Amino acid sequence: MSACSSSPSTNLNDAMNLIVLTESNAPNAVEGSFKFKIKASGVKRGEVFLNTELDYRDRRSITVTIAPNIASALLEKYGATPETFFCE
Numbered sequence: 001m002s003a004c005s006s007s008p009s010t011n012l013n014d015a016m017n018l019i020v021l022t023e024s025n026a027p028n029a030v031e032g033s034f035k036f037k038i039k040a041s042g043v044k045r046g047e048v049f050l051n052t053e054l055d056y057r058d059r060r061s062i063t064v065t066i067a068p069n070i071a072s073a074l075l076e077k078y079g080a081t082p083e084t085f086f087c088e
Helices: 016-023 068-078 082-086
Strands: 041-044 045-053 063-066
Touching: 041 063, 041 082, 045 082, 063 068, 068 082
Parallel strands: none
Antiparallel strands: 041 045, 045 063
């Protein structure tokens, strides 16, 4: 994930702060680097979904999608599926 803030005091490692920033910046992109705890994951048609909340529909949740070819590369390189590698 990437994002940056126009306000240096914003904690962008907080999912809600990032969500508010992207809403206020829409339709423009927000760029930068973020670190979030992954609380849940799922796989559908080979795509891996990593979520910052247990319920992906939660307004506070950010979902990262990993394409099947990237998921395979992660498995090959690190010996773990993305959902195992990134989830605590």
